[in-house]
Amino acid sequence: MGKIVNLFNHKGGVSKTTTVFNLAWMLGKMGKKVIVADFDPQCNLTGMVLGYKGVEDLEGTYKDNPANNIKDALSPAFESKPRQIVGAECIAVPGNDNMLLLPGHIGLAEYETTLGIAQELSGSLLALRNLPGSIRFMLSATAEKYGADYVFVDMSPSLGPVNQNLLMTSDHFIVPLHPDYFSAMALSSLTQVLPRWKSWANTARGIDVLKTADYPFPEPNATFIGAVIQKYRPRNGSASQAFQHWIDQLVAGLRDQLIPSLVKADLLNVNDFKQRTGIDPWEPIMEVADFNSLIALSQEHQMPVYGLTPEIVGRGAIWDQAKASMDIFYKGFEECAKKVIALTA
Template identity: 25%
Template sequence: MCKIVSLYNNKGGVSKTTTTFNLAVLLSQQNKKVLLVDCDPQCNMTEMFFAINEELSDPDQALPGTSIYDAMLPRFQGKQAEIDANNVTLSEHQKYKGLFLLRGDLKFSRAETYFGTAWNQAVTDNIHEKNTYVAFSRLLRALGRIHDFAFTICDVGPSSGAITRTVILSCDELIVPLVPDRFCYQAVQLLGQVIHEWIERHQVIASTLSPFGIEPFRGKPRLAGTVLQNFKVHGGSKVKESYTKWQDKILEEIKTSLVGQKGLRVKSNFSAKKPFTASIKDVEALAPTAQLFGRAIFDIEQEHTKDASSDGRMYYGSVWEPWVDRMEDYRNEINKLAKAIS
């Protein structure tokens, strides 16, 4: 059965989309068939996915495949009770075989209104809003069955609006990306409680669906792990003290706020005592270089460094070797996330 996963934090700037893309690539390289779903109207995942396709560099060029908005539109308009997943065309990555995308769409921001209305009205006898409420989860499950995906990984924005609620409740598991700073510390204080309240509201709505012949989705995502990232080190490996202080504060909030009775349910292999499933230090120039070529960070080739150097020359020897080491470290940390959701 296809597992639906999302990396989510209600704070922005935590490398969520970058980590999501690299996790999906690694899983595809492990012979897992993976679907990426770009649920963020900013469409950054879609840009990253198609960056390797030079013929699509023109912003006026139509992108292949069905967009998430076009896929959902028949339900929003009330033309279909359930989206026919067979009518949804997915795009396969040009380099990473087995990695597919349901692409984003700027117009998907309109879904905030549709999902918001469904969130408020699905508890009533309004059959249209009930069908809209379950439509996204139904679509993901249907795509997973039809295409035999091992994983569906959703990229969401940092908001806590109706689109995000719909996506997160449709997931089986969550990974929370973190950075060691004050703002992420504050976000972790509330994140578990916020999602817990979403789950409780979903259970109320779900109880009203069966009498109308609508099967509710589970709506109880579990925490599979967290990833601490974008911190800086000195002396080769020692984390800078300014980061460790916030790291320790966040660790305590994970134990007291993120998980527990009023927080997130956790997967059996998750330990609140050692909650950082992966730790990714600042990858510096690797991330923008990888984005230029539509590749995973751990798949940068030596010739790509021409675009990272100030004089357009390829990196060699003692300059290139640290890149290789950082790419391997990054792959190993992303693999820890892959194991966490497997």
């Protein structure tokens, strides 16, 4: 069965989308079948993969039956349509035979309120019993349809019901961070939020109505498989002093705040993490500098930042400088992919 891996931080601007794309591409090149699922209603991942400039470009491609986007794939449960949820149709990602896209839909936000009511686990549960388990059911069915090893989920920067459901019904999650004050604050917030979400999931799993629903609520077994720190400015091959200060602060926040709370909530086994990776769980599984101008070229040509060519970047000294950075990015994502494989085996 394909593993569902979420990239989550309720702080925006921490490179969730670019990390999903570049990490999934690397795993595909390493022989893993990967689906990238765009659960952010802004649809940035969908636009990046398909080269679309705006929502109007997407509207003409949506199909309801068989569904080829997240909203329509979930609509049998959320809109009480007279058919069962099945695996969605995915779109091949050009340039990587092992990578597929499950497109996002701006209308996914319409389901947020209904799911929130269902997840209150109140007296209204009977009528809405199929909703809490439907997202995981759809993702698993889609993974099975394509024989995928992984489904990487790009989540929106929020603490809403959809993200709560995604995270607690997943197999694993990664926390992306940016070395600044606001990411340090976000770690403090996640320390409080994630254990509450796990407690909610444990309660939901114990409710008979959800166990016997058409889409049963799964056992909440999500585990933290690392933090990723991106977008710092390098100097002489490593982070500049100002950025290193915040990287040190983030590592301290992971070690002293987030990791202990995850252990207590049974969202992390420290010894297992260390045995699989050789590092402590508060050490980032990847640190990578700002992509700078390469990210614009990556998005324009729907290619990973480490896969650009001289024809795209330019030749001569421009290429030499870009290639040196790309080699560093390639190594970073390759090592991160190896850790992900080890932690999800």
